[in-house]
Structure formats: structure tokens, C-alpha cells
Amino acid sequence: MLNNSTKVMFYMTLVGGILLTISSNSWVGAWTGLEINLLSFIPIMTNNENIYTTEASMKYFLVQALASSLLLFVITTLTVIEKSQLISKLSSHGSLMAIPLLLKSGAAPLHWWFPSVMEGMSWMNCFILMTLQKIAPMILMSNIILPSLQLTMVILSSVVVGSMGGLNQVSLRKMMTYSSINHMGWLLASLLISNNLWTIYFMIYTLMTTAIILMINMSKISFINQTFTMNHDSMFKFLLFTTLLSLGGLPPFTGFFPKWIVIQYMISNNYITITAMMVVFSLITLFYYLRITYSAFLIIHTKTSWNFKLPNKNSLLNSTMIFSSIMGLLVLPIPMSIYL
Known part of the structure; x- marks a missing residue:
């Protein structure tokens, strides 16, 4: 680089x-x-x-x-x-x-x-x-x-396009793109509350994206069907898809924490309708992550008789990124509650 x-x-x-x-x-x-x-x-x-x-x-x-x-x-x-x-x-x-x-x-x-x-x-x-x-x-x-009608429409458009656009994608780059568009809607919604909340959401989003990009770049894969035969290391494959689920906002992973805060603050500020729509369409985003994960682990899972060693997959930086993006929800609420 x-x-x-x-x-x-x-x-x-x-x-x-x-x-x-x-x-x-x-x-x-x-x-x-x-x-x-x-x-x-x-x-x-x-x-x-x-x-x-x-x-x-x-x-x-x-x-x-x-x-x-x-x-x-x-x-x-x-x-x-x-x-x-x-x-x-x-x-x-x-x-x-x-x-x-x-x-x-x-x-x-x-x-x-x-x-x-x-x-x-x-x-x-x-x-x-x-x-x-x-x-x-x-x-x-x-x-x-x-707060305005135009901003509300942009938030809803980003959440809808990000969730529906990723449903029929086979490219991991485009899937990450539509996931980023979906998170843009949540980032704009967090701007309605406070700059502190936007900062927290963006930092956690960056952490999860970093972990996923590091793993995908190490594996040299670009399409979903390549993940089905990525069986050289079952633990590495498990960490990749677990981090994807964290990016989608599945509890109890780290990605659920910023969305949890945004939902709580938006409901307390009477943004109930837009919050409900954001949650529903985020579930669609989580669905196409789960679909890939389910297929890669249960339907198309073959084990070769030889093993490949991925370079640097056990490095301290990569391991810290991956672990933080998955298990951060256990420790994040304590300091963040003081910060907010």
C-alpha cells in the first residue's frame, strides 16, 4: 500500500x-x-x-x-x-x-x-x-x-436503497457499497441527535469495516460464491461472517450498539415513524448477510484434503480489529454511557 x-x-x-x-x-x-x-x-x-x-x-x-x-x-x-x-x-x-x-x-x-x-x-x-x-x-x-422534511427523505432513501439494493448482488464490493449507503442513513439520523452520537456511530462503523476489509483482502476474494469454497480455515471463515453480522447490527455484536443508541434517542425525541422504518429495512440488510452466512456454512460447505495458510491472519492488529468488531458490546456500554 x-x-x-x-x-x-x-x-x-x-x-x-x-x-x-x-x-x-x-x-x-x-x-x-x-x-x-x-x-x-x-x-x-x-x-x-x-x-x-x-x-x-x-x-x-x-x-x-x-x-x-x-x-x-x-x-x-x-x-x-x-x-x-x-x-x-x-x-x-x-x-x-x-x-x-x-x-x-x-x-x-x-x-x-x-x-x-x-x-x-x-x-x-x-x-x-x-x-x-x-x-x-x-x-x-x-x-x-x-431537522426537516428533506433530511427525513434522504435518511429514508438511504436506508431503503441500502437494504433493497444489496439483495440481488453477487459482488462483495457492491454488497459493501449498499451496506455503506444504509449506514449513511443511520449516520444522518444520528446527526439529528448530537455530534457525540454521530462520532460514536462512525467510529464503530469504521472499526467493523476495517475488520471486514482486512479479512476479505487477505483472502483475495471478490464474489459471494468464492466464500463458499473458502474452507482452508474454518475459524477464519466463522470470524468473517460473524463480523458481517456485526456490521448488519445483529445483537449481541458490536454493530448493534450504535443502532441501539440511535433508536433510543430518536424515540425519546418523537421520531417514532422514521425509526420504525429504519429498523424494518435494516432487518432486510441483515437478511442478505444471514443468507450468505447460512449458505456458506450449511449448504455449500466442502472440506479439502489440503490446507492453505493465510499470511498475517494471526497478527495482533487484525486479531484486535476482528475481536473488537464482534465482542465490543460487552465493554462498550460502560465508557459510552459516561461519554454521552
């Missing part, structure tokens, strides 16, 4: 763009950080050994450039009207400014570019797109977002 000094420089500027965006108090500074982040991620995406990365990087660049242009146009217009570029001064126009940010983060119904871009990237770049690239737009939205 960090195979040369050029890649190291692009990773540093990518993180620097995120830090510039979240630390800026003006929209022009935030826009500049978003552009630095975009121009750093495009070279990271490209790979001469994979012809699909060129198409994916071009699609990603065009969509992000469109969103950035729209954001700059909105910033310029509101600056002329309000005579200010400060984020706090322009927060009253949050519904308008959230549109390009939602397009950048891949929330439904502005998600049309997300699955095709994910399909053409390596697993490590998929991880960056699903986690790091969401930080800056979500931080900006946390400063301007207000």
Missing part, C-alpha cells in the same frame, strides 16, 4: 485535506480542503495493473468535481446575500448546502455513482472511500444540518 514516497505524499495530503476542512471556520477554507482531499485520492485510486481503476477514477473525479462546483456556486451566492463566508453565518441555508455534500458522501438518492466506482477499486481504496472520504462532508453537515 505504501510502496513508494509518492503514495506516502498523497496519503499525507489526503489526511491534510480532511483536517483542513474540519478545522476551517469559513466555507472557502472548507471547500479548499475538500479539493485537496479529492486531488490526493485520484492518484491513489489509479493502478496500472488494473484497467478498471482508470474508469473508476474518472467517474469519481467527474462526480466529485460536479459536487465541488455546485458547492462553490452555493457558497458564492450565499456570500453575496449574507455578506459573510463563516460556516456559522450560513448555517440557516443548511438544506441547500447539504445537497453537494450528500453527493460527495454517496447518500441516496445521490448514490448512483457509488457502486460503479467501488467495483473498479482495490479493497484498500474501497476502505478509504467508505470511511475516510465521508469524514469531511459529514463534519460539514453536522454544522449546518437541521
